[in-house]
Amino acid sequence: MPEPVTLQLLREWGVPDADGSKKSRGQVVVVGGSRRSPGAPLLSAEAAMRVGAGRVGIAVPSAIAPQLGPAMPEAGIYELPVGSDPVDDALRSGLESADAVLLGPGFDDPDATRAALHAVSDAEVGRLVLDAFALGILPSFDRDLLPDDLLINANEEEAELLLERDLGDDRAADIVEIARHYRAVVHCFGTVATPDGRCWQAEPGGSGLGTAGSGDVLSGAITGFAALGVDAERAAVWGGWTHARAGDRLQERVGIGFLARDLAPELTAVVHES
Secondary structure (H helix, E strand, O other), X not given: OOEEOOHHHHHHHOOOOOOOOOOOOOEEEEEOOOOOOOOHHHHHHHHHHHOOOOEEEEEEOOOOHHHHHHHXXXXXXXXXXXXXXXXXXXXXXXXXXXXXXXXXXXXXXXXXXXXXXXXXXXXXXXXXXXXXXXXXXXXXXXXXXXXXXEEEEOOHHHHHHHHOOOOOOOHHHHHHHHHHHHOOEEEEOOEEEOOOOOEEEOOOOOHHHOOOOHHHHHHHHHHHHHHOOOOHHHHHHHHHHHHHHHHHHHHHXXXXXXOHHHHHHHHHHHHHHO
């Protein structure tokens, strides 16, 4: 049985330490984006900073890179290589110095996503979070090319792609199966599982979270906590909890109809109320 995630449990764990300078609070790089979804990596990057990460970089296709600097002046902007080209020195340095790298938000092409994952896996990335389109190619990607410290943020459809079957009645068992198969910590709709079979269950949040871009905020929050240096499973639990509570706070205050970009500022308040 999964352990319930409660505010008492989180207080026993302690709020992830975000004290110190921007350099000591963790560095994140978000890899993703496309012409159709240039805003997705922005949502993830802001969420990572809102939960306490000190610095963030965004690596996107060159066609959209010029748009992102003015949209998020706090972020460093990198250009992804074309096709199978290697990453340039600037991006490689950013990836290798990052405390956590998120790959997936905003990608919409399998070949481009696979090329980006290969390019990132060639760098010495310590902790990698996969989300969105990256999960569609993961079953056919060599797990051994990826870092040992791997986190997966999947929605229900993506979880079924990873299982290569429908989810069953025992969600916790299914998420543990994914965690074991991919040797990763997995978050799915409030359930967090580790490869050794440990499992937690949090309330996934209200229906207001069912809005475009909400998952990008969630993956960014998980990555932000991961960059603060907490254990991967605690980063996933904290990220899921914070995202769900932010949605509940907004729904209580304004009702259904809030936007994903409204969630990010709410994350900071949730962390501090915990």
